Amino acid sequence: MSETIWLIPLIPLLSSVTLMLFGSRLKVSQIGILGVASVGIAALLTLLLAVEFMQNQQVIQLSLWIWMEVAGFAPGISFYFDGLTLVMMSVITGVGFLIHLFSTEFMERDPSYARYFAYLNMFVAAMLVLVMADNLLLLYLGWEGVGVCSYLLVGFWYQHNANGHAARKAFIVTRIGDTAMALGLLLLFTQLGTLDIQAMVGEANQTWQVGDTIPLIACLLLVCGAVGKSAQLPLHTWLPDAMAGPTPVSALIHAATMVTAGVYLIARTHGLFLLAPTAMTVVAVIGITTSLMAAFTALMQTDIKRILAYSTISQIGYMFLALGVGAWSAGIFHLMTHAFFKALLFLGSGAIIHCLHHEHNIFKMGGLRTRMPVTFWSFMIGSAALAALPMTSGFFSKDQILLQAYQLPDIGPGLWMAGLLGALLTAIYSFRLVFVVFFGKANTEPDKNTGWRMAVPLSVLCFLAMVGGWFMIPVSEVFPASDGSHPAHWVEYVSISVPIVGVLLAYFIFYSGRLKIDGLVNSTLGKSLGQFWFSGWGIDWLYDHLFVKPYYGLANMLKGEPVDAIYGLIVALNQTFNHWLSVAQSGRMRWYLASMVAGLILVITLAANLSVGVL
Amino acid sequence: MDGLNIPLNHILLVSSLLFAIGMLGLMIRRNIIFILMSLEVMLNAAALAFVAAGAHWGQPDGQVVFMLILTVAAAEVAVGLGLVLQVQKRFKTLDMDHANRMQG
Numbered sequence: 073m074s075e076t077i078w079l080i081p082l083i084p085l086l087s088s089v090t091l092m093l094f095g096s097r098l099k100v101s102q103i104g105i106l107g108v109a110s111v112g113i114a115a116l117l118t119l120l121l122a123v124e125f126m127q128n129q130q131v132i133q134l135s136l137w138i139w140m141e142v143a144g145f146a147p148g149i150s151f152y153f154d155g156l157t158l159v160m161m162s163v164i165t166g167v168g169f170l171i172h173l174f175s176t177e178f179m180e181r182d183p184s185y186a187r188y189f190a191y192l193n194m195f196v197a198a199m200l201v202l203v204m205a206d207n208l209l210l211l212y213l214g215w216e217g218v219g220v221c222s223y224l225l226v227g228f229w230y231q232h233n234a235n236g237h238a239a240r241k242a243f244i245v246t247r248i249g250d251t252a253m254a255l256g257l258l259l260l261f262t263q264l265g266t267l268d269i270q271a272m273v274g275e276a277n278q279t280w281q282v283g284d285t286i287p288l289i290a291c292l293l294l295v296c297g298a299v300g301k302s303a304q305l306p307l308h309t310w311l312p313d314a315m316a317g318p319t320p321v322s323a324l325i326h327a328a329t330m331v332t333a334g335v336y337l338i339a340r341t342h343g344l345f346l347l348a349p350t351a352m353t354v355v356a357v358i359g360i361t362t363s364l365m366a367a368f369t370a371l372m373q374t375d376i377k378r379i380l381a382y383s384t385i386s387q388i389g390y391m392f393l394a395l396g397v398g399a400w401s402a403g404i405f406h407l408m409t410h411a412f413f414k415a416l417l418f419l420g421s422g423a424i425i426h427c428l429h430h431e432h433n434i435f436k437m438g439g440l441r442t443r444m445p446v447t448f449w450s451f452m453i454g455s456a457a458l459a460a461l462p463m464t465s466g467f468f469s470k471d472q473i474l475l476q477a478y479q480l481p482d483i484g485p486g487l488w489m490a491g492l493l494g495a496l497l498t499a500i501y502s503f504r505l506v507f508v509v510f511f512g513k514a515n516t517e518p519d520k521n522t523g524w525r526m527a528v529p530l531s532v533l534c535f536l537a538m539v540g541g542w543f544m545i546p547v548s549e550v551f552p553a554s555d556g557s558h559p560a561h562w563v564e565y566v567s568i569s570v571p572i573v574g575v576l577l578a579y580f581i582f583y584s585g586r587l588k589i590d591g592l593v594n595s596t597l598g599k600s601l602g603q604f605w606f607s608g609w610g611i612d613w614l615y616d617h618l619f620v621k622p623y624y625g626l627a628n629m630l631k632g633e634p635v636d637a638i639y640g641l642i643v644a645l646n647q648t649f650n651h652w653l654s655v656a657q658s659g660r661m662r663w664y665l666a667s668m669v670a671g672l673i674l675v676i677t678l679a680a681n682l683s684v685g686v687l
Numbered sequence: 688m689d690g691l692n693i694p695l696n697h698i699l700l701v702s703s704l705l706f707a708i709g710m711l712g713l714m715i716r717r718n719i720i721f722i723l724m725s726l727e728v729m730l731n732a733a734a735l736a737f738v739a740a741g742a743h744w745g746q747p748d749g750q751v752v753f754m755l756i757l758t759v760a761a762a763e764v765a766v767g768l769g770l771v772l773q774v775q776k777r778f779k780t781l782d783m784d785h786a787n788r789m790q791g
Contacts (some may be wrong), residue, residue: 205758241691659786660783660784661722661783662713662714662716662783662784663711665713666714667716669710669714
């Protein structure tokens with residue numbers, strides 16, 4: 073098995089290429105089978121690999137060939153497989169398979185069925201390359217590959233202008249981070265002479281001391297890349313807009329896998345980050361700030377997918393917090409549980425949107441509890457896990473993060489409290505969604521029901537979102553062990569109770585109506601604050617005025633070719649003179665004569681004056 | 688020298704007066720026949736100046752040039768009247784302001 077791990081990314085890639093080349097000639101059923109089966113086989117192979125790994129705990133390093141060889145720089149097409157890779161691969165292929173299956177029903181009526189699965193399979197292949205890469209250059213290849221697939225899939229319904237705009241925004245904003253990351257790779261290579269992750273980290277530990285400047289710069293550049301990909305402040309603005317794509321795409325790319333690539337990158341290069349404690353603090357602060365900002369924003373949204381998008385940003389913020397405080401395995405654990413429950417929520421919202429004539433506004437839904445029971449239960453479980461209610465998967469992972477954050481000296485308790493506030497908000501907004509959409513009176517009747525291809529993935533993900541917290545992820549060999557100390561019991565109790573308080577608040581506000589917040593919401597301050605949060609803290613507005621508009625202005629100016637204007641001026645002058653002179657060519661003889669006489673008189677006068685002067 | 692002794696200045700004055708009248712006619716008139724006539728007046732004004740100058744200095748050149756001018760005037764009238772006919776044929780008018788198609 074260990075010699076054939078290259079098959080896992082290859083199979084979805086082959087399927088993608090086949091669909092691209094022959095998609096138009098295949099029948100819809102064939103396309104569906106090919107698209108789903110390729111990821112299914114990859115998932116099966118990953119499962120076999122996992123079973124083997126559980127038995128012998130053997131790290132696999134497989135070098136297929138040398139990619140290029142230039143002056144001692146020889147990155148290989150080589151894979152590295154350990155516990156962390158296994159977790160990521162399981163999430164990608166497992167959740168990916170379920171989402172592919174869901175897509176077959178969701179996209180059934182779409183005329184570009186083959187194109188859809190071609191992109192989706194290519195995404196899975198690229199994502200697998202990203203997590204299996206042995207060196208940072210191959211990782212970067214996968215990194216850009218998923219970026220391209222994200223762009224293609226966000227703009228999948230390119231017939232609408234807004235979707236194309238969202239796709240470009242997603243691509244360009246992440247590109248900003250990627251550029252910084254590329255600089256980071258160059259810096260690491262020039263300093264350490266290799267990009268192979270294991271060798272590089274080893275070399276770094278010998279070359280640098282903890283707290284040196286160069287690893288700090290390198291780490292910060294890598295963080296920039298991670299921030300762009302994982303939609304953290306200040307590069308998070310693309311993710312809510314990326315919801316323009318089909319909902320299963322949002323589930324796979326913009327919730328479960330691609331957006332967590334940044335978390336993976338930092339976890340994978342944690343050896344470097346340990347050399348730069350400042351960079352880790354930066355990561356933690358970015359994480360917690362983003363988390364709170366996105367949670368407040370999610371509280372005000374009315375579009376079901378935008379709520380989930382902001383909640384994704386918020387949850388990835390928790391993962392960043394975990395990485396920043398050195399709780400590596402907790403971060404990866406939250407990545408995995410988040411993939412389960414967020415994919416579940418997104419697929420659930422996809423089912424609602426599918427059955428409700430593409431309705432996105434939660435206030436136009438309502439009363440869906442009895443009409444769509446499967447979806448209702450998936451949302452209940454998903455939201456419970458998202459809110460980290462006890463015994464759900466999200467509880468275990470988020471609890472670990474918060475407790476480890478608390479133990480950090482100095483800023484620890486502060487981070488913990490901010491995290492708790494985030495958890496409270498998470499509980500409120502996720503159950504606001506549940507109460508508004510599934511309870512109350514029905515505003516829109518579903519026109520169809522979910523078929524088995526939608527129900528099965530939802531049920532499996534429900535199961536995973538419930539029990540995912542009991543999984544032991546095999547990363548103890550990958551990350552340095554935490555000291556194992558536990559904070560005081562009251563800290564734990566507070567952490568557990570906060571989400572429950574949030575759910576109760578949501579219940580009283582949005583369901584029973586016993587808690588009236590109308591006065592608060594309708595006050596001047598409440599209104600402007602709500603509007604501010606609704607717009608995502610005005611960051612889009614800010615960027616629009618700070619970068620987009622000036623850039624457009626500049627582009628518009630250059631579109632007029634200012635340098636050409638100089639030559640244009642010469643032309644214009646010539647034309648003006650020509651115009652004046654051609655007016656004189658009136659064809660009227662009398663005018664010619666008159667002007668000749670006038671000229672003659674002028675010449676004679678001048679000549680007479682001059683001769684007087686000479687004489 | 689017998690006979691009428693008119694000072695050169697006076698003759699030149701008459702000559703330039705004639706020239707000015709011709710030129711004014713050329714500028715003001717629109718009918719091509721009158722334009723040609725004004726042209727004749729101008730030519731004759733010049734011829735008068737030559738004759739007067741020749742008489743003043745007792746040289747034959749003035750009269751020679753006068754003969755030349757007569758010839759030129761005759762030729763000019765021949766060509767000019769031909770043009771007049773063409774203009775009348777093409778534009779159905781002798782008004783030169785209407786014959787300004789060259790305007791560009």
